Amino acid sequence: MGREFYMEGAVAVARKLLGAVLVRNSPQGTASGVIVETEAYAGRDDAACHSYKRDAPASGHRTNVMFGPGGVAYVYLIYGMHCCFNVVANLPGLPEAVLIRALEPKDGIALMRERRGVPGLKNLCSGPGKLCAALGITRDLYGADLCGGEIYIERGEPVPDESALSTRRINVDYSGEASLYPYRFVIKDSGFLSTRRYVA
DNA sequence: TGACCGATGAAT
DNA sequence: TTCATCGGTCAT
Numbered sequence: 001m002g003r004e005f006y007m008e009g010a011v012a013v014a015r016k017l018l019g020a021v022l023v024r025n026s027p028q029g030t031a032s033g034v035i036v037e038t039e040a041y042a043g044r045d046d047a048a049c050h051s052y053k054r055d056a057p058a059s060g061h062r063t064n065v066m067f068g069p070g071g072v073a074y075v076y077l078i079y080g081m082h083c084c085f086n087v088v089a090n091l092p093g094l095p096e097a098v099l100i101r102a103l104e105p106k107d108g109i110a111l112m113r114e115r116r117g118v119p120g121l122k123n124l125c126s127g128p129g130k131l132c133a134a135l136g137i138t139r140d141l142y143g144a145d146l147c148g149g150e151i152y153i154e155r156g157e158p159v160p161d162e163s164a165l166s167t168r169r170i171n172v173d174y175s176g177e178a179s180l181y182p183y184r185f186v187i188k189d190s191g192f193l194s195t196r197r198y199v200a
Numbered sequence: 201t202g203a204c205c206g207a208t209g210a211a212t
Numbered sequence: 213t214t215c216a217t218c219g220g221t222c223a224t
Contacts, residue, residue: 039207048207062220080218082208099207129208171207194208201224212214 001153006070006146010089010096013070014040014185017087019159022103024135024151029111031135033103033125034156036190039169040183041086043096048175051095065143066095073144073151075137082129085137087146087153101128101170101184104192127194163188170195
């Protein structure tokens with residue numbers, strides 16, 4: 001996917017990413033999956049977003065990469081043990097991102113099972129931490145260009161509106177009213193989602 | 201320098 | 213529903 005794909009708001013990018021294919025190339029091999037669940041984090045005005053009310057790129061701050069151009073990876077560590085993979089969206093100065101929450105495994109399934117240590121398929125990439133483990137995504141990929149070779153996103157089958165659904169986001173209750181925004185996008189009938197919580 | 205806590209996952 | 217686990221963040 002070209003750079004221009006990422007140069008609009010996180011909400012639009014989150015919706016557009018449904019059905020696209022996240023590909024990860026590493027020395028151990030290639031692993032990929034169809035994106036079936038995303039969440040938009042809409043910058044300075046979104047109380048759930050890591051860049052909420054953040055003015056300028058504070059040097060050394062984990063959100064720095066969000067202030068640059070879209071189409072790069074924002075990877076961070078959560079709960080001291082899991083990585084989360086985000087796609088930076090929008091133009092420089094508009095710090096927005098899309099969290100990739102679940103994939104339908106496609107290529108490299110044996111490699112993903114090995115990395116995760118589980119035999120199944122439905123539970124292989126059904127959560128933000130799980131898919132990072134399955135694809136071998138660590139903070140080494142912080143700031144990685146998604147138009148490069150290590151990790152990138154391919155156009156997939158378009159997902160029509162009748163197959164998509166938006167819901168409130170998962171585990172952002174601390175953000176008050178923002179926790180109610182319909183910024184989570186899922187492929188309605190996918191069997192590979194992280195959870196069915198809040199699904200209408 | 202230190203206290204607090206989380207865009208989770210797995211077990212119970 | 214509980215808890216493991218620890219780096220990032222921000223207040224001193």
